[in-house]
Amino acid sequence: MAYEVLARKWRPKQFEDVVGQEHVTKTLKNAIETGRIAHAYLFIGPRGIGKTSLARIFAKALNCEKGPTPIPCCECSMCKEIAAGNALDVIEIDGASNNGVDQVRDLRDQVQFAPTRGKFKIIIIDEVHMLSTAAFNALLKTLEEPPPHVKFIFATTEGDKVLPTIISRCQRFDLRRIQTPLIVERLRTICAFERITIEEDALLAVARGAEGGMRDALSSLDQLISFKGDSLTEDDVLAVFGLVSRRALEKLAAAILKGDMPEILNLVGAFDSSGKDLRRLTVELMEHFRNLLIFQYVGGGTMTQREATPEQVKTFSEQASLADSGRVTQIADQLAEMEGRLRYALSVRTLIEMTLIRCARIAKTVSLEDILKRLHAIRTAEPPAAMPAEPRKPSPVNVYEDPTLKQIMQEFDGKIVGVEDAND
Numbered sequence: 001m002a003y004e005v006l007a008r009k010w011r012p013k014q015f016e017d018v019v020g021q022e023h024v025t026k027t028l029k030n031a032i033e034t035g036r037i038a039h040a041y042l043f044i045g046p047r048g049i050g051k052t053s054l055a056r057i058f059a060k061a062l063n064c065e066k067g068p069t070p071i072p073c074c075e076c077s078m079c080k081e082i083a084a085g086n087a088l089d090v091i092e093i094d095g096a097s098n099n100g101v102d103q104v105r106d107l108r109d110q111v112q113f114a115p116t117r118g119k120f121k122i123i124i125i126d127e128v129h130m131l132s133t134a135a136f137n138a139l140l141k142t143l144e145e146p147p148p149h150v151k152f153i154f155a156t157t158e159g160d161k162v163l164p165t166i167i168s169r170c171q172r173f174d175l176r177r178i179q180t181p182l183i184v185e186r187l188r189t190i191c192a193f194e195r196i197t198i199e200e201d202a203l204l205a206v207a208r209g210a211e212g213g214m215r216d217a218l219s220s221l222d223q224l225i226s227f228k229g230d231s232l233t234e235d236d237v238l239a240v241f242g243l244v245s246r247r248a249l250e251k252l253a254a255a256i257l258k259g260d261m262p263e264i265l266n267l268v269g270a271f272d273s274s275g276k277d278l279r280r281l282t283v284e285l286m287e288h289f290r291n292l293l294i295f296q297y298v299g300g301g302t303m304t305q306r307e308a309t310p311e312q313v314k315t316f317s318e319q320a321s322l323a324d325s326g327r328v329t330q331i332a333d334q335l336a337e338m339e340g341r342l343r344y345a346l347s348v349r350t351l352i353e354m355t356l357i358r359c360a361r362i363a364k365t366v367s368l369e370d371i372l373k374r375l376h377a378i379r380t381a382e383p384p385a386a387m388p389a390e391p392r393k394p395s396p397v398n399v400y401e402d403p404t405l406k407q408i409m410q411e412f413d414g415k416i417v418g419v420e421d422a423n424d
Helices: 022-034 051-063 077-084 101-110 133-144 180-194 200-210 214-228 234-241 246-258 261-273 278-298 300-306 310-319 325-342 348-364 368-381 403-412
Strands: 040-044 090-094 121-126 150-156 171-174
Touching: 022 051, 022 171, 040 051, 051 077, 051 090, 051 121, 051 150, 090 101, 101 133, 180 200, 180 214, 200 214, 200 234, 200 246, 214 234, 246 261, 246 278, 246 310, 246 348, 261 278, 261 348, 278 310, 278 325, 278 348, 325 348
Parallel strands: 040 150, 040 171, 090 121, 121 150
Antiparallel strands: none
């Protein structure tokens, strides 16, 4: 029997198997249970998050021999044919290769005939945004008033390229990128079933590299198994995909927050020498500071469920005291600006080093606001001076002899910077 890749073997078969899209699966199940099934649906979202899988599951739910049902049996001939892609009543079209007006006219003629076996004739068009304007226009009237036995399901990665006249005739669902903890949990389940031994940090590294796509995560896992067999470590993942380890990324973030510039330069140099993807490092570093900022505002309870593993939340707890939220925001802004400049940089390493040094200065440099707060605190703490018997003309203050300003100068030890430097 031919080998079946993990992405196909573990493709969702029920609504409950779709990870991270509960807002869509719940709506579709309720529509089936209440009989409020629309004539056209549009699924929009990035690659590998379950758009086409949802379309096939929905088709099975409508045409299952026990249906329409929110839980297709996956055992009847209709369910098996739809899963295999050879059902006569479910027409699946690739919009990229069938984007002409002639193909749409043929499709329009086919939907006039009643289904052969199932209850509905279902038309699934993947990457629907690739259809030409003439093809869209040829579809408009049929899409607005289709025969009662026809259901349209569209999927696309670029919803802004679909004509508004098409979108207005569909129920639109925006699918989200799958959060990293959910991908880790799914990968852990699959590895346990496939009898693959894998480290927790390796699971996290695979999920990080997938960028929110379950299909990408499963394809990466398949590649790693071919590379190392049934025992995988984090180093294996980092070696194959050029990622930086979680600990190294957190170490670099800590060096920035502490203003340790030699450590920053050493780490970036080590990443570059070992062939790590520095552009990818920038994205992950920006995401780290974004999550750190969220932790400072909402704490770790919500993040553990949605956006970070317990180990990451522990790190955020340790780093949250190294800089206030204002400085973390400025650091994230610097990283976001650098990400936009990387595509034009002749030396990626140089640009990253200069930006991270600037971030370290932001983290530790004394700002004018800090000076004013300290001055106000010292002035408030001084006892009120006794009023002189007779008013006298105040003598000019020598800023180098004034005890308050002298104390501030000694405390900051020459670290006071101007407004322009603080905003670097």
